[in-house]
Amino acid sequence: MAHSRLSFTPDDRVNAFLTTCPEPEYGTGRLEGLAIAIKDNISTKGIRTTAGSRILEGYVPPYDAHVVSLLLAEGAAIAGKTNMDEFGMGTTTENSGYGPTLNPLDTGRVPGGSSGGSAAAVAAGMVRMALGSDTGGSIRCPAAFCGIVGLKPTYGRVSRYGLIAYANSLEQIGPMARTVGETSRLMQVIAGYDPRDSTSIEQPYCHTPDKNIQGRRIGVPEEFFGAGVDPAVAAKAWEAIEVLEKKGAEIVTCRMPGMAYALAAYYVTCMSEASSNLARFDGVRYGPAADTKKPWHEAFQERRGTSFGKEVRRRIMLGTFALSSGYYGKYYAKAQAARQQVKLDFIRLYKEVDVLAGPTMPTIAFRLGEKADPLSMYLSDILTVPANLAGVPAISVPCGTVDGMPVGLQIMGRHFEDEAVIDTAFAYEQAVV
Amino acid sequence: MVFERDVEHIAGLADIGIVKEELDEFTIQFNRILDYFDILDTVEGDCVYEQDRYNVLREDVISPSLSQEDALKNAGETEDGFFKAPRVM
Amino acid sequence: MNMENMTAVPIAGSRSEQSAGYISQAAGSPPHPEADETIIGLEVHCQLDTATKLFCACSTDYRSDGPNTHTCPVCLGLPGALPKINRKAVEFALRVAKALNCEVLLESVFSRKNYFYPDLDKAFQISQYDKPLAVGGYLVIEGDKGEKMVRITRVHMEEDPGRLVHKGGVDRARYSLVDYNRAGIPLIEIVTEPDMRSPKEARRFLNKLRVTLEYLSVFDSDKEGSLRVDANISLQPEGWFDREKKSYKGRNRVEVKNISSYKGVEKALTFEITRQRNVIRKGHPIEQATRHFVETQGITTASRSKEEEQDYRYFPEPDLCPLRVSSWVEQIDLPELPDARRARFIGQYGCSPNHARTLTGDLKLADFYEKVAGNADPALSATWVADTLIGELNYRDLGIGSVTPSHIIELVNLVKSKTLTDKNAIDVIRAILDGILQKQPAETPSQVVKRLDLGATDSGIAPAAIADVIREQPQAVADYESGKKEAFMFLIGQVMKKTRGKADPAELNAMLRDALDGRGQ
């Protein structure tokens, strides 16, 4: 299938890539010869894949993730694997086991996370498109912080086969690019049914963005402009929503009461799932070897203790606690109930409006080291996690700057209406070019 | 409220290595995070998160497996086609 | 959903929801362990005989291949791989549920059972927990006091872990070797109520279950390691165990794990009864504990691992969707099950109840018998298959599969037509089976008869032999004529020697008597 080779030697001053492929092969198709960066938690056959963790140092998957097969089949060239917070656990890409990625727009700031490497690679012009993954905002946050476009598709629309699991019930692989058009183009290739993923749905994406949003009803939840959201950022998002109004959309303010416990529901769920997902890294089948001279539990604890970063161990412990005997009902079960409430909020709102809009992140990109306290970092995900809890599509599109740093406008849609989300973002993008 | 001994217990349950110096820091952080999670106590009703799909099944048809070589390729230690693992004592 | 009580598995919406109230050592329980009631419950794990594994498309036919040759990203637990449920495994499990008279739940859910062990590729086992496939059934067995019903608590599906190998023996190896070929093989777990009262009943339950599963074509007991059993056992003063409430008012129960054969169950439980009696006799309490059966030594040992007080942190497997298959049950046409077939064998073929039980006690044997009975005298066939053939097969450690029905059809017909005596027919079976053992080309009964010259005498040979004996043994003939009964026995022996067993003894008897008695007239 591969016919030609590309030369890919980026000037990667921001540590966007963990692995680069200097001469990737490419074939023919809709992405012919296009260099695409892949987040390092997406399995690539024959190319080192670590998910940003030391515990997967040297791991070379014997198989391609479904999305990677699709890219290759359309002639794309795999440019390399991008840096990320270890297993996706972070909002800054500072939690990588291989050093942080810097924001190309201000190297004193973080690029956002966890798909910070992918966002930085696109923002710095090293590649035109990249794949990220979004568990609680991991595509949209770095897109917002780096001033690019990033889409978290509807849950089930893109196969997760080959995506190293962090929180299975929440995450999706999605496209990142400089423009809505390119984001949509990448989405065309990666969406579609995969029989190997039980949560995959037969719902291909064959859409070309349409900027006509005449009559579209846009809901604006008050909570997205509430406490904790930087007023300057909120103002930028409002301006953008007003642009959409001028283009014929109808703006409806609304409420989303489930937001009160969305973040807690999100963190309990993702930590619980992660505590189980990450237990397989025992140094037997892959990753740095466990010490076979020691007893099993000792070797296992040592492998995990030395190779996992602090944030990963924190989440594994909290997730273990949330599932443990005596606490399951208080944490995991309650989080699922809260999650259902959030989902019902969306379903109720989508009876009145077509899409929901607000800022992607409460602030502009943090300075490096600014979010040292875990809880304060978690709190910055408040605006992105609802879409993951409900499984609805959500996009971040750049909408101006504050203090010279980009702000993202987030647009969320109904289940399987990724097209409406793309169109709304496209309408805004076209209006301000 | 969790104490250092609780964090040690959780670390044991999770079979995850922590060192003494981290214990204090983890304990403080856990308390802040768990306090935040208490908001879940305000969730009303016993509603459960609904899965809308069911009976997603595949047919019982064999596909080729990995070769033994590929299966073992990423292993730290192997012996006679087996993975080598520490013993459970 | 309440998962806080980990002692008993809560089952959502089931008939048997009441949890067991295990009360520790009651004070003053009488120290007469011989008179105590033995209370036994079983957890049986059987491999379902599908072509592929439960969650991936790897072949299940791994036993003759090298380690780690039947694995893929899914069953190796590689990062990023996703499970998908094998439809056939669900159908097989439903057949079992229906045959065991269970209620299939409207919705069942796969959950993760989290624990760290090197044979567990993902560090969790995908199993079913609070929403199993089916609950509340029963199986009728031959109990110590006649037929009895053993109640089934639940039937659920799960995946088999990999296999650990210890070089130089389990006691000496410094590390484990892991083979994931077995990882992901579909298992069905059948949990009974504590309804068995002796090790023998436990074995009978297992045998009945095995035959039932084989009749359902979902299980192959010939495959090594295809069945594993955990048993819980306690000795209770008579009347102290409440069957309805499953409550142990007397002593604690002990769980014996790691039993992997039918005979092993009886052995392990018998050992455990003796052990517990000794503890009780000494006036010590029985600790609620998990013990491991050591098959090679026939004993149980206390388990030291931390696995016993595990907190498995079950939660629904997010990579799989729930099952809603209760409506499928109506469409399942169960095959004829062992009890029905046994009754039919008695009615249709005139088998004795004992023969019918033996013949239907194994699917392949029953099928074999039916092929024979369709082409030879059914009652005579039953005798030859159930009494002679099985004994000769067992003696040589051969299975019924090593014999061709046509050979036994031919044999029974030869016996029926008196072409072959019973005694020589046995020799023919032995010759055929010995040939199979020595891997010689298969011989038909008539070929064996010819080769060994075992054919029954035609009417010509017997009279000639009789005439010869009468001529050669005048003294004996005279003795007979003078009324000595022993002389007849001597003469018949001489005749049989000459006919080399080929003549039917009864016929020969009559002919000799005729010849002797006719002389005087």
Ligand SMILES: [Zn+2]
């Ligand atoms: Zn497999």
